[in-house]
Amino acid sequence: MILTETQQKLLSGDLALAATPYALTRQQRSFEVASQRCKSRLADLSKALQAELGRMLTDVVFELDLNLCSGVGLENWLAEPGILLLDAALPLDKERLCYMSIDHQAVHNMADLCLGGQLTDKTQIQEKVEFSSSENRICCRLLQKQVQALMQLLFNQHLPLTAHLYKQKLQLDAFSYLPLKVRLILEKEAVSWFLWLPIELLLQENDELFSADSSQGEALFVDWQQVPVRCTVEMARKQVTVKQLQDWLQGEVLAIELFSSMRFQLGKQVLFHGTVAEEGQVLMFQVTEKQEK
Missing domain, CATH: 2.30.330.10 (SpoA-like)
Structure with a gap:
């Protein structure tokens, strides 16, 4: 909103609420575009993930709920003990990783479901300290399946992608990843984990982040020099x-x-x-x- 010299320089409360915020940087604007597209396609993403995980979890009846998170408070959750981190490389023009985080209880529950057993009692889960090799492989397979479903839906590519344990502290660049919460809803229980998707998955070639060339960057730099x-x-x-x-x-x-x-x-x-x-x-x-x- 542009105010003339005769108008007040400060907006009233009603006008401030009605005003549309405008992101200053190209990265922030690209993040907002990716967020809006992700919200509009949540239903399709959820169906794709559910179909792919259904092939992994045979004889398991479940519904899948997918939501885009604000990301507030996730850093504290990641710092808690018993959180397993995994990553998978994506075949994009710019090298990017997709991340998954899952807590110790969800890890054990997924292992039980994949092996066809009953869910482990929560009190017994809390006594376990380390994950078994089978549980690690199942979680890698879980991330691999989800990434394959996303690539198939968004780019019509079915590739043999791989996932690995990520043994470092997760430090993501600001406005570069979309945090998604995945909930596997069973009859009497729900198993959940988080996915971090790079915004490039939801952007198109003509979007600002991709179409900005060196000449545009130089022009922007010159404009800042004139401030x-x-x-x-x-x-x-x-x-x-x-x-x-x-x-x-x-x-x-x-x-x-x-x-x-x-x-x-x-x-x-x-x-x-x-x-x-x-x-x-x-x-x-x-x-x-x-x-x-």
Whole structure:
């Protein structure tokens, strides 16, 4: 919304609620586009995942619920003990990984379902500390199946993708991944885990993140170079008495000695030092020394 000079510079509460936020960076705008597309295709994504997992979980009756999360609080959840992380490489133009996180109880439940047994009692699960090799393989297979379903739905590609245990701390770039919560709903229980999908999965070739070339990036950089900033040059500093100030008010002139080296400041930060000279009727500043960092 553009306000004229006669309008107020601050929006009222009603107008502020009605205003549409605009992301400043290309990455943020691309994230918003991917989020909207993901929301619009949640039903298709859910059906694709359910069909693929149905081939993995034979003789198991379940429904699948898929939701896009805000991501708030997931970092704390990931830091808890007993969380298993996995990754799978995606065949995109830009190398990207898809991640899955699943807690210890869900790991044991999925192993029970795949092996055709009954779900382990929760009290017995809490006593277990490490995952077995079978449980690790089942979780890798679980992520592999989901990624294959996504690639088949979004790109019509059926590829033999692989998944691996991810033994590092999950640190994702801001506005680069969409967190999804997957819930496998059984008759009396629900098993859940999280997927982190790179936004490139939901973007198209003509979207801003892909279509931006080097010339556009250079133009954007030049625009930022033209943004004006307020700087100051400190030419002199002098201590004066109250009597001298009173004399000033009466029209007297106070002699001031200019610094031989003057500071050029942006806010409170000194950028460099220099000298001031007069050329015609204009004062000119020349840099003589850069501020060391």
